[in-house]
Each structure stands twice: as structure tokens, then as C-alpha cells.
Amino acid sequence: MVDAEGGLSLTIARVVQRLRGSSLHSQLERQARVSPGPAPAVVPAVYTLLSLRFPSPCHPAAPPEHMKEPLAYMRKAQGSWEKRILKSLNSMCTELNIPLAQKRPASEQKELLNKWNEMGTDEPDLSLFRPVYAPKDFLEVLMNLRNPNYENGEQPSFRNHLGLIQVPLKVKDIPELKEDFSELGLNIGQLGIDDSAQVPPEFFENEHVRVGQKVLAEQDSAAAQQYVRQGCPTALRAELWALILNISNQPEDILYYEQLKSNVIQHNLLVDSLIYKDVKLTASNDDYYFVFEDYLYQVLLCFSRDTSVLEHFAYSSATPPKSYIRGKGELQKSFCFVGVIPFHGFSMYVAPLCFLYHEPSKLYQMFREMYVRFFFRLHSISSHPSGIVSLCLLFETLLQTHLPQLFYHLREIGAQPLRISFKWMVRAFSGYLATDQLLLLWDRILGYNSLEILAVLAAAVFAFRAVNLMEVTSLAAAEAVLADLSTLKVVPLLQIFLFATVT
Amino acid sequence: MGGDAGGGPGPLQEIVFRNFYTAFVSVRVQRARGPRRWLTCVRRRRLMASPHAEQGAQDYFSLPRHQMLCDVDQVTAVRFILRQPSPVWLHFTIEELQIFPPSQKSPPKDFPSWLSQLAPPQQPPGPHAELPDPEKVSAEAQQMWVLTEVIRARQAAARIGRFDVDGCYDVNLLSYT
Numbered sequence: 001m002v003d004a005e006g007g008l009s010l011t012i013a014r015v016v017q018r019l020r021g022s023s024l025h026s027q028l029e030r031q032a033r034v035s036p037g038p039a040p041a042v043v044p045a046v047y048t049l050l051s052l053r054f055p056s057p058c059h060p061a062a063p064p065e066h067m068k069e070p071l072a073y074m075r076k077a078q079g080s081w082e083k084r085i086l087k088s089l090n091s092m093c094t095e096l097n098i099p100l101a102q103k104r105p106a107s108e109q110k111e112l113l114n115k116w117n118e119m120g121t122d123e124p125d126l127s128l129f130r131p132v133y134a135p136k137d138f139l140e141v142l143m144n145l146r147n148p149n150y151e152n153g154e155q156p157s158f159r160n161h162l163g164l165i166q167v168p169l170k171v172k173d174i175p176e177l178k179e180d181f182s183e184l185g186l187n188i189g190q191l192g193i194d195d196s197a198q199v200p201p202e203f204f205e206n207e208h209v210r211v212g213q214k215v216l217a218e219q220d221s222a223a224a225q226q227y228v229r230q231g232c233p234t235a236l237r238a239e240l241w242a243l244i245l246n247i248s249n250q251p252e253d254i255l256y257y258e259q260l261k262s263n264v265i266q267h268n269l270l271v272d273s274l275i276y277k278d279v280k281l282t283a284s285n286d287d288y289y290f291v292f293e294d295y296l297y298q299v300l301l302c303f304s305r306d307t308s309v310l311e312h313f314a315y316s317s318a319t320p321p322k323s324y325i326r327g328k329g330e331l332q333k334s335f336c337f338v339g340v341i342p343f344h345g346f347s348m349y350v351a352p353l354c355f356l357y358h359e360p361s362k363l364y365q366m367f368r369e370m371y372v373r374f375f376f377r378l379h380s381i382s383s384h385p386s387g388i389v390s391l392c393l394l395f396e397t398l399l400q401t402h403l404p405q406l407f408y409h410l411r412e413i414g415a416q417p418l419r420i421s422f423k424w425m426v427r428a429f430s431g432y433l434a435t436d437q438l439l440l441l442w443d444r445i446l447g448y449n450s451l452e453i454l455a456v457l458a459a460a461v462f463a464f465r466a467v468n469l470m471e472v473t474s475l476a477a478a479e480a481v482l483a484d485l486s487t488l489k490v491v492p493l494l495q496i497f498l499f500a501t502v503t
Numbered sequence: 504m505g506g507d508a509g510g511g512p513g514p515l516q517e518i519v520f521r522n523f524y525t526a527f528v529s530v531r532v533q534r535a536r537g538p539r540r541w542l543t544c545v546r547r548r549r550l551m552a553s554p555h556a557e558q559g560a561q562d563y564f565s566l567p568r569h570q571m572l573c574d575v576d577q578v579t580a581v582r583f584i585l586r587q588p589s590p591v592w593l594h595f596t597i598e599e600l601q602i603f604p605p606s607q608k609s610p611p612k613d614f615p616s617w618l619s620q621l622a623p624p625q626q627p628p629g630p631h632a633e634l635p636d637p638e639k640v641s642a643e644a645q646q647m648w649v650l651t652e653v654i655r656a657r658q659a660a661a662r663i664g665r666f667d668v669d670g671c672y673d674v675n676l677l678s679y680t
Contacts (some may be wrong), residue, residue, distance in 0.1 A: 168556050
């Protein structure tokens with residue numbers, strides 16, 4: 001809350017600062033020199049760049065760590081979690097006697113350049129490497145998250161939550177979710193329901209495709225975001241997603257990707273081996289994604305060297321790890337390790353995008369943008385409504401409120417529901433749903449600019465299989481009931497859970 | 504729960520503080536002139552969206568003068584009344600309390616100087632006998648000046664993407680600090 005006179009100028013100053021350096025800025029400058037008013041196509045792009053990519057500004061008195069995460073105890077928890085990961089990584093380095101980063105010898109560089117498009121055929125010895133952490137390790141950390149100012153008594157009371165998450169964050173209930181996700185309502189056409197074989201296409205599908213083509217012709221980013229809330233036609237999805245995320249494959253972007261590729265050729269990182277291992281363990285074993293193995297290497301190896309990813313740490317609760325290197329002349333220089341340390345399953349964030357984009361530089365940009373907007377929240381501790389802690393709490397609250405018998409039963413047999421659904425949410429359901437259903441789900445993530453739909457879907461899946469789950473008597477049996485989600489249809493489940501369940 | 508702050512009489516421009524789990528705050532002031540009673544200048548300002556939940560619990564807030572209910576010139580004492588109806592919190596308070604008089608600006612805003620000075624700079628008369636058209640010159644000069652200011656203020660946004668420092672790249676361990 002700043003005073004009115006300074007308010008407008010301050011907002012303009014912030015807008016200018018955020019646009020600085022982006023391609024939109026030069027576009028706007030060019031436009032301003034030519035004609036006085038703003039170009040119609042640029043305005044929606046500015047809107048999406050500002051509102052979707054960057055979070056709302058903090059109070060001027062707030063220090064930068066407050067913008068990353070306002071709650072002090074969560075910052076501390078994230079810090080100690082990161083320390084554990086670093087210790088694990090360092091011990092792996094010293095055990096295997098491999099440096100974190102080193103320059104490749106010239107012969108190796110040449111070899112890698114030749115093999116760039118078929119890195120999947122390479123079979124390096126990865127048996128000594130192990131993933132740094134898996135989602136269930138992260139869940140243990142979240143379970144132990146406590147606010148020191150909250151009365152966490154041992155006696156069960158209204159203060160203690162019945163689920164695994166004990167942090168008192170505000171989450172939405174079904175009436176609020178109904179309002180937020182109103183476009184998923186029963187009386188509104190959806191792709192995923194109203195495009196099935198039994199429904200004649202004249203009812204909804206043809207018109208929806210026509211509107212989509214119009215949105216693309218206008219290049220209207222805000223309209224595209226509204227449009228995908230009802231699902232994207234498969235033929236238009238790649239372009240619509242690129243429009244929403246403001247990705248256009250300009251020559252400078254291709255050049256940037258080539259530069260990253262040359263970085264990969266020149267330097268060898270330990271993280272590369274972790275990426276190889278992860279891809280081999282997850283995506284290569286998946287029936288749908290194993291064909292994209294080479295693409296995954298091309299994207300992820302570049303991603304671990306991309307310094308522009310460092311920008312997102314300004315609004316993420318995480319901090320990139322630092323290292324010391326010996327510079328010429330100076331003893332030690334601190335160097336920011338471009339720091340997303342992959343966990344087990346990280347490559348599954350990229351895999352579904354391979355269905356949409358075949359050009360490596362565009363695929364890379366789409367993944368990077370999706371990561372710095374959404375996916376980073378799924379593996380860092382923060383109080384953001386789309387952060388994984390809020391999603392877990394939302395899932396548990398929805399289940400308790402609307403399926404209390406099921407929740408109680410599962411809790412009694414030692415199968416806390418979050419133990420099963422956590423891995424779905426951390427991976428944004430990638431690898432668990434059929435790919436067309438997954439892409440319909442990710443349409444909604446982009447459309448609503450929030451990850452809350454993941455928690456709603458997780459609760460909806462439990463509601464769908466509630467009858468079977470009521471009969472199980474152990475965690476293993478519960479996991480077996482929910483092991484295979486590949487036959488599920490996402491949109492009907494969401495609709496039924498939000499709009500058709502008797503509360 | 505409340506607290507008083509007093510001193511010589513003075514005007515109030517803005518109050519800035521960091522919240523720590525307080526749900527509502529009210530501010531009362533005592534003035535130098537007039538009756539010696541406490542006047543409410545901020546009534547039950549909500550700081551936390553829900554008293555039981557964390558949202559807003561550790562955020563920074565400011566109470567500017569134009570949002571206050573009474574005149575805050577010549578204030579001798581300020582009283583803060585903090586309310587937290589939820590029983591789940593162990594403590595609640597406000598921290599880093601700062602009260603700004605009008606002369607001092609509230610915490611510095613990142614405000615590029617060129618935005619506040621959009622008047623064209625003075626142009627000295629040229630050495631040529633015939634002076635150029637001043638309107639045209641000032642319009643062009645202003646445009647040029649704004650562009651140079653922007654370029655000077657702008658950091659190189661293009662990333663060079665160099666991965667090694669000083670040509671050396673041998674990283675062995677990550678640091679914990």
C-alpha cells in the first residue's frame with residue numbers, strides 16, 4: 001500500500017524494469033518510434049508477460065527473501081532441505097571421485113558433437129550413481145514441517161490436522177473451487193467429454209476448433225489462456241501453448257539454444273550423469289515416452305547450463321547452490337551453480353512436451369518456461385497457493401471434507417492418502433495418466449495459471465475408486481488399487497468431483 | 504494487546520511495520536492540542552485474511568496518512584491495539600515498527616530518475632549565425648536524452664552464456680553457506 005501520488009509512477013517504473021531486456025521491450029520501442037499508440041498485438045503479450053510470469057510486487061520495506069517466501073520458518077526449512085541435498089551431492093562426488101564440473105578434452109567434445117542427436121545410444125556406466133532424492137524423501141520433510149508459533153499439541157484437537165501436513169495454510173474449499181474453475185461446469189462444453197465419438201461434432205467440437213483458429217490468427221495471448229480452459233484441440237495445442245507462454249522461435253532464441261548446446265559440448269557436469277540416470281530409470285521405461293529419449297537429453301543437458309533460469313530464484317523459495325572455483329590470480333571466487341538439481345522423475349516434466357514440439361530449441365524454450373512458471377513450485381517448500389505444501393493440504397482437506405469415511409478408513413489402516421497421491425502431484429501426473437489425458441490436464445494448468453487442479457484431480461481419483469478403497473486393509477493394497485491410472489478420463493472426473501458430488 | 508509510542512508533538516506521514524501473526528490492528532493517537540483523549544485513526548485494519556491461517560501472517564504493511572480517519576498533525580502519542588481472535592497461535596505482535604514524519608520519504612522506492620524529470624534539458628544556442636528551430640531541436644533532443652538515460656541505466660540483459668570464469672573451470676565441491 002503506497003500513497004496515491006507515488007503509486008502510479010512506481011507501477012510504471014516496475015513495469016519498465018520487468019520488461020527490460022525482453023524481446024517485447026524492443027518490440028514496444030520500435031512501435032513507439034513508428035506510431036504513438038500501443039500496437040494491438042503487443043498489449044495482450046505485455047499483459048501475459050507481467051501477470052503470469054512475474055509475481056505481484058512486495059511492500060517496498062520487504063527484503064528480497066520476503067518475496068521468495070514470506071514465512072520465516074518455511075525459508076528455514078527450505079534452507080535445511082537444500083543443505084541436505086548438497087551434502088548428498090558432495091558426498092557422491094567425493095565417493096566416486098568425480099568433479100562437479102570440468103572441461104571436456106577436445107576428442108570427447110568432437111565425439112559428443114557427432115553423437116548429439118542419438119545420445120540415447122550411449123550406454124555410460126551409471127551403476128554407481130544414484131538419484132539425489134526421490135519424491136518420498138521430500139514428503140518426509142514436508143510431514144515434519146512445523147510452525148514454531150503454532151500450538152502443535154500431542155493431544156488430538158481442532159488444531160491438529162488429521163492428514164500428514166500440519167501447517168495451517170489457507171486452502172480453498174469446493175464452493176470457492178467451483179467459482180475459480182467455473183469453465184469446467186456441467187453446462188459448458190469441454191474437450192475430453194464433448195468431443196467423444198458418441199457426441200456429434202456440430203454440438204461443440206467444430207465451433208470450439210473454429211474459435212481456436214481465430215484466437216491463433218489474432219495472436220491474442222489472454223484470449224488463448226481463456227480458451228484453453230475448455231481444452232485445446234490437438235492440432236492447435238502446440239501453437240496455443242506457445243502463444244500463452246509467449247514463446248516464439250525467433251532467431252535469437254535458436255542462437256541461444258545453440259550456445260547452450262556448445263556449453264554442453266565443452267563442459268561436463270556431474271549433474272549430466274544424474275540426468276542420464278534419471279532418464280534411463282523413468283522415461284526410457286515408459287511405454288509412451290521412451291521414443292523421446294534423445295530429445296530429453298538434448299533439453300535437460302542444456303537446461304542445467306542455462307543461466308537465465310537463475311532469474312526464477314528471485315520469486316522461488318529455493319536458492320541455487322554455490323561453489324568455489326580457483327580463478328587465475330584470485331584464490332577463490334564464488335560461483336553460482338546453475339542450480340536445479342534433478343530428482344528422481346525430473347525428466348518426466350519434459351517428456352509430455354515432446355509430443356507437441358519437435359524442434360529442439362522450441363521444445364527447450366517451452367520446457368524452460370513451464371518450469372519457471374509452474375513446475376519449480378512442485379519441489380520447493382513455500383506457502384504459495386500453488387506450492388506443493390498447499391497442494392498437499394488442499395488434497396487432504398478436500399478428501400476429509402467430502403469423503404470423511406474413506407479418509408478415516410485409510411488413516412486407520414495406516415494408508416494416509418497423501419502417501420499415495422504425493423508422487424502424482426509432484427510429477428504433475430506425468431507418467432501416470434495416458435498422454436492425451438495428461439495434455440488435457442496441463443491445458444487447464446495453463447488456462448488457470450495455477451496448479452490447484454492437480455490436488456483436485458488427486459481427490460477426484462480417490463473419490464472415483466472409493467468403493468474399492470473402502471475394502472482394502474493395508475497400504476500396499478491401497479497402492480495396488482491406485483497403481484494404474486492410465487485408463488482414467490481426467491475431465492469427467494474433475495467435473496463430477498467439483499460440480500456433481502452431493503455435499 | 505497494545506503498545507504506546509510517545510515523544511514531542513509531530514506530524515505523521517506513514518506507519519510501516521512487519522506483522523507477526525496479528526489478525527487486526529487499530530491505531531489511536533493523542534494530539535497536542537485539543538482534549539486529552541485518544542482518537543482512533545485506524546480502525547480494525549485486517550492484516551490476516553483468515554485469523555487461523557498463515558496468509559498475511561508475516562507480511563509487511565504500511566498505514567499511510569491518507570487512509571487515517573483523523574487528522575494526524577501534532578501527535579504526541581500513538582497507541583497500537585493488536586487483536587488475534589484465534590487460539591492456535593502462541594504469540595502475536597508487530598515488529599520493525601517505523602513511523603515516518605512527512606519530511607522523510609518512506610522506504611526508498613526503486614524509481615528511475617528519468618521518470619520524474621520529463622522536461623527537456625536547456626539547449627545552449629548554437630555557434631552558427633542562424634539558430635535552428637527550437638521546437639524541433641528540443642523534441643529531438645528530449646527523445647535522444649531519454650534514450651541515452653535508458654541505455655545507461657539498463658544493464659546488459661543479453662546473457663553472454665560464458666560458463667567459465669577467467670578461463671578456468673574446475674568445480675569440485677558445493678559450498679554449504
